[in-house]
Every structure is written in C-alpha cells, then in structure tokens.
Amino acid sequence: METYQALLLGMIQGLTEFLPVSSSGHLALGHYSFGITVPTLFFDISLHIGTLAAVAIVFFDSIKSMFLSIMRMMNTLIRFNIKDFKMYVQNDPDVRLAFLIIVGSIPTALLGLFLKQYVDAMFDSINFVGSMLLVTGTFLWMTRNINKNNETQTVAAQTSDSSLLGHKSSIKDTLGIKKDDVSEKMQDIQVEPDSCTADLNIIKFGYKQALLIGLCQGVAVLPGISRSGSTIVAGLFAGVERETAAKFSFLLSIPAILGAELLGIKDLMGSGVSPDITTTLWGAIIAFITGYAALKVLMRIVRKGKLHLFAPYCWILGTVAVIAGVL
Numbered sequence: 001m002e003t004y005q006a007l008l009l010g011m012i013q014g015l016t017e018f019l020p021v022s023s024s025g026h027l028a029l030g031h032y033s034f035g036i037t038v039p040t041l042f043f044d045i046s047l048h049i050g051t052l053a054a055v056a057i058v059f060f061d062s063i064k065s066m067f068l069s070i071m072r073m074m075n076t077l078i079r080f081n082i083k084d085f086k087m088y089v090q091n092d093p094d095v096r097l098a099f100l101i102i103v104g105s106i107p108t109a110l111l112g113l114f115l116k117q118y119v120d121a122m123f124d125s126i127n128f129v130g131s132m133l134l135v136t137g138t139f140l141w142m143t144r145n146i147n148k149n150n151e152t153q154t155v156a157a158q159t160s161d162s163s164l165l166g167h168k169s170s171i172k173d174t175l176g177i178k179k180d181d182v183s184e185k186m187q188d189i190q191v192e193p194d195s196c197t198a199d200l201n202i203i204k205f206g207y208k209q210a211l212l213i214g215l216c217q218g219v220a221v222l223p224g225i226s227r228s229g230s231t232i233v234a235g236l237f238a239g240v241e242r243e244t245a246a247k248f249s250f251l252l253s254i255p256a257i258l259g260a261e262l263l264g265i266k267d268l269m270g271s272g273v274s275p276d277i278t279t280t281l282w283g284a285i286i287a288f289i290t291g292y293a294a295l296k297v298l299m300r301i302v303r304k305g306k307l308h309l310f311a312p313y314c315w316i317l318g319t320v321a322v323i324a325g326v327l
Helices: 003-018 023-034 041-058 060-079 082-091 093-123 126-145 161-175 179-186 207-219 227-237 242-269 277-303 307-326
Strands: none
Touching: 003 023, 003 041, 003 227, 003 277, 023 041, 023 126, 023 307, 041 060, 041 242, 041 277, 060 093, 060 242, 082 093, 093 126, 093 207, 093 242, 126 227, 126 307, 207 227, 207 242, 227 242, 227 307, 242 277, 277 307
C-alpha cells in the first residue's frame, strides 16, 4: 500500500466512522477503487484504534465520571444488599449509563460474532455494500418524521442544580442511609451540574432501549450499514432524546471496537504478516484527526435534528456502487 493510499483511507475511516454513512462500506469501496486485494487487517485495526482514540478524548469526561461513580459505588455498597444495589443503579445517572452500555454490548457481541464469518465475503461484494448503503440512507431519511415531541431537547437546560443533586438525596432516602453513617462517602455520590451526564436524560433510559440499540450495532458489522447511523436512529425511534441517543451510541462503540480489535489482533498474530509500520501509523494519525473533527460536527448535526440530510449521499453512493458492481 502506498503512503497516499494510507492517508486517503485514514481520512475516509475518520470521517465515515462517525458520520452516518458507513465506514466499512467506504473502506470497501476505497480498497476496490485502489485495487487493493492483499489482506490489510493490521492497517484496518490501526485505523479503528485511531478513531477509538477520538471517541475517548471527546467523551473523556463521561468515561471518567462513570469510572469514578462505579468506584464510589463499590466502596459504599459493601454494606448494602442486592436490592439497594438496584436502587443505586436506578438513581445514579453515571452508574446507570455504565450498566446500560454493558447491557447494550451483549447483543452487539453475540450478533457480531455470528456475522463475523460472513463479513469478509460481504466486504468483497460491491453490490452488497451498495445495497446496504441504500438501506442506511432509507433509515436516515425516516428520522425526519420522528415526532419532535419525543425529543425533549430542553431537558438539560431545564434541569436545575437542585434537581441534579437531588439524585444524591434520592439514593440516601431510598437506601435508608443514616446521615452519621456514611455521610462522607455519600457526599461524593452526586451529579455535578457541569458533568457530561448532567445533560443526559439517562434516568429514563430503559434496558429495552439499550438492547435495541446494541442489536442495531451488531447488525452494523455488515459493510454498508452505518454503525453510528443505525444506533442513533434506533435510539430516536425508541423515544430517546437526540443528544442522549448520539452520546450513548458513541460510548457504546468503545467496548464494541475494543472487542473487534482484540479479535483482529488475535487473527493477525497467526497470519505471519509483516505490516508496514510507517504507512500504517500515518493512516491511524489521519483517522484520529479527521475522526475527532467528524465527531464534533455530527454532534451538532444531531442536536439540530438534521440526520436525514445524509440520506441522499448514501443513496447516490449506494446506487453508483451497485451499478459498478454489475458492470
């Protein structure tokens, strides 16, 4: 692979990993256009690591907040029973978000492992990739008809500091914690007004919704089906607020990408391939830079409810791909 090809493919990966137009579909078309037929597993893994780093940086505060909340929970729940544990999950947005990600990751893993054996053949079929891009475009277009009353855009702005900190009081009251018992520990169990989960309507986010979104993420291993597009659209149709659906989609992608890359590394270790480190590194850096920018842009687009604007692009590219596959 030439350096310019690595740079272009890295740019394609970075832009399309987060924009709802299918990164796998674009990479397949990129390989087809460049005439690349040799295995590029190490290169593809490196590109995904680059975009994963972008997600980690953009949502670093959310990740940090979830981690700290879980650590505090484990520290305070030593005295509690399972019923109290459930109440904790119901009342602490950070802990609830973490468990919703775990719940959503289950169908993703199961479906992803099942489809993995078929993906390589689908990746080489331009007709299939084009067809799936047409499907992606159709689902994106359907979001324009979603009732805006279900998208409570002003939840964050209307949530006052007292109501946010009320989660802490709710946990105390529900669990029957005495003030002089673990007061110092419970002072840490609160949702700061400026935290990343403060603007998420996560307490109303149900496990069934997480399962549905995780299922769609599993289907998105098919080249041409957008992971970000399918998961955000699924969230919207399930009644999740726009920004919440988008943030959950990208946080849910972290364990999925990590799992896929670990499997890829396992396959790579037994392949005996000697990758071009320099070329691969350049591709990963470009994927990170463009991925970070694309993620920021998409969050603004989602907030405005303009996800359907990507539909025509998917239709056009999908049609061109199908025609090229036939000719």
